[in-house]
């Protein structure tokens with residue numbers, strides 16, 4: 075029983091990091107109407123960012139701001155390479171253009187690093203509470219996620235720029251009419267979304283070993299999370315991530331790990347068909 | 360004698376918005392029934408309920424005596440019910456004739472493809488698109504796209520036609536043309552339920568009018584009676600220009616039978 | 617046979633009477649004859665791969681080009697077909713033709729069932745769902761002991777004797793694959809010329825409007841998904857019979873279905889001859905890159921760059937470009 079309880083708590087901690095990745099994906103989707111299939115590469119880039127920076131002597135958690143800024147710049151670049159020209163075109167086109175960039179990034183990555191397993195050792199004392207022990211990395215990852223999510227919330231709801239982003243997400247045409255520079259806002263949102271994905275990748279890499287091909291699995295998790303939490307809803311994404319973490323926490327003691335992805339996929343399809351607007355999305359007008 | 364289409368206590372909400380509330384009326388065989396009401400009154404939503412795009416929360420729909428409540432749109436089409444959209448929905452990459460062929464192939468007659476061509480061409484010619492048969496829909500003007508909406512619906516050879524603001528956004532010449540087309544449709548025996556904001560047009564075309572306000576029926580009757588109904592004028596008072604047009608439109612109706 | 621109204625355009629003459637029917641026949645003949653001249657085994661192997669690519673792309677095009685649904689995981693049909701065929705030829709000892717036909721029918725049926733569920737998803741959700749289907753099937757097969765789990769199934773090469781020995785068998789498999797490719801092209805053509813195809817194209821343009829016009833969208837999409845599974849499954853059977861071995865990582869390799877997408881976009885989505893042009897050029901390019909030491913590791917990178925350039929600058933592919941350049945060609949080359 076105690077094993078299960080610990081597993082659930084740990085699931086919530088890890089799930090919040092999945093939620094962070096999904097926030098990046100859903101932000102881009104909500105604002106630009108583009109389903110960013112470079113999301114998986116962005117997560118992997120965050121993982122390798124941590125690996126490369128720590129190997130040059132940067133302390134693990136000091137890489138976070140670097141990856142945040144780097145991810146934002148890379149996101150801007152990606153927007154101009156593969157998204158800008160397909161904005162407003164049929165969804166097929168943005169799916170394929172981001173998919174193709176993903177192929178290139180993963181292909182180049184595997185050419186350099188192969189598909190070997192990487193592990194970044196992060197030394198943090200674990201925390202004991204009553205009979206339970208939780209790894210410090212898991213707790214710190216959840217705390218940092220909460221902090222970033224809080225900053226994002228404040229940014230989107232309290233600042234001029236954040237409000238502009240939300241206005242464009244609501245109605246791009248109307249936003250343009252009132253003088254919001256939509257192209258800048260779109261690229262900004264894309265950069266921000268990629269930065270969030272990168273940071274979540276970095277945090278995940280402090281928890282688990284990873285390979286260059288880990289992106290696909292985490293990308294699928296992000297989609298499951300979005301489906302659980304409702305499209306274009308960053309707060310929902312955080313809740314969805316926690317829900318997914320719970321599911322993983324509950325299932326891992328009973329299943330071989332190789333089935334996790336399949337279970338998540340089945341969950342994805344069932345939830346989508348039963349609740350097209352998201353399971354946790356508030357039912358409002 | 361049952362009516363062609365009977366609505367019985369239809370309701371539909373979107374979250375907290377009650378778009379249609381307990382609406383009942385009937386469309387008689389062969390008539391043109393006008394549906395008017397301020398923006399957001401629930402007119403388009405009603406069309407979506409009738410042709411199965413939305414499932415009503417409650418209430419029943421009968422078409423030619425048959426209960427079609429909750430029937431999906433593609434089956435409703437087979438029963439002989441076709442519609443146009445307020446916001447045009449052309450099949451962009453397909454030509455005018457191909458658009459109409461979709462209507463002909465999958466409409467009431469369920470024609471095989473080889474036979475659909477003639478029906479499709481006839482429908483396109485009927486609305487005045489004879490010069491545009493091979494033009495891709497994306498390249499039509501807005502007036503052309505409105506005509507295409509109508510042609511596609513006609514190609515289905517419907518018994519009842521739902522027209523959602525087919526005159527909106529057209530210039531006076533185009534409006535006159537479209538009104539002529541609608542008159543000729545009635546002569547062909549097609550029953551029409553039409554939403555229109557252009558009072559003059561709807562007052563002169565309709566045999567009867569139903570007025571919708573906040574999802575409820577406000578009034579129902581002959582155009583002249585509707586135009587002088589204080590409750591209707593009251594509903595339009597937020598928009599004095601429309602209210603004035605409402606009264607002028609009924610005057611027109613008497614001049615042009 | 618004299619259907620159609622008086623003066624009815626050639627467009628609606630019986631399929632066999634249209635020039636395009638014979639253009640497809642010409643393509644098939646070229647594939648069949650080219651390696652026979654001079655008994656060129658190397659050319660045959662290259663064309664065999666091209667035929668597989670064209671088969672995958674052409675069938676995928678029914679979903680992607682006609683109905684507008686991106687299927688990233690179409691390789692699952694190929695892999696499952698391979699598995700069913702190899703399994704049936706193994707211990708139950710079925711002959712090749714019976715095994716591939718049952719594999720095709722079985723996978724098609726499975727696709728119909730899957731399709732009725734997964735096709736309720738739209739756009740990106742569907743695209744991701746298809747990746748998920750492939751992942752799920754791969755995970756299942758890797759744990760499925762009757763099919764050898766993750767180590768797969770080997771066939772005895774004795775089986776080649778039934779086709780006249782290994783050398784002759786390779787030729788027979790090649791001709792069968794070319795036939796499957798030909799059938800794929802005719803299937804695409806028949807669908808596009810039919811009422812069913814008209815409905816699919818309408819779905820691809822605007823699914824809601826199509827439904828309002830009376831197109832039974834759910835049924836049509838599921839049928840298209842199922843139809844697009846049949847011939848790839850047979851091709852999978854032949855392909856894996858050729859190597860007398862199948863394992864999950866080869867059978868469900870997403871690289872293959874990704875390349876099929878690149879081929880469709882390169883040739884021109886929604887066209888019939890597009891996948892042929894795309895498949896041929898892609899295979900040529902690949903063959904050329906593989907011989908170059910630096911590029912052989914970058915197959916997917918090259919595919920990605922190619923896809924990106926097409927999407928950004930030539931969204932209609934080669935056929936779109938040709939049709940734009942010479943509009944009259946539209947009537948001859950579909």
Ligand SMILES: Nc1ncnc2c1ncn2[C@@H]1O[C@H](COP(=O)(O)OP(=O)(O)O)[C@@H](O)[C@H]1O
Nearest residue numbers: 373376378396397398399400401402403404405
């Ligand atoms: N798909 C929908 N989702 C949510 N609300 C809707 C939807 N369609 C219509 N509404 C709401 O229902 C009400 C009636 O809209 P509509 O039927 O379009 O009005 P009308 O056609 O009379 O102008 C409006 O308040 C509108 O915002």
Ligand SMILES: [Mg+2]
Nearest residue numbers: 402403404445
């Ligand atoms: Mg309306």
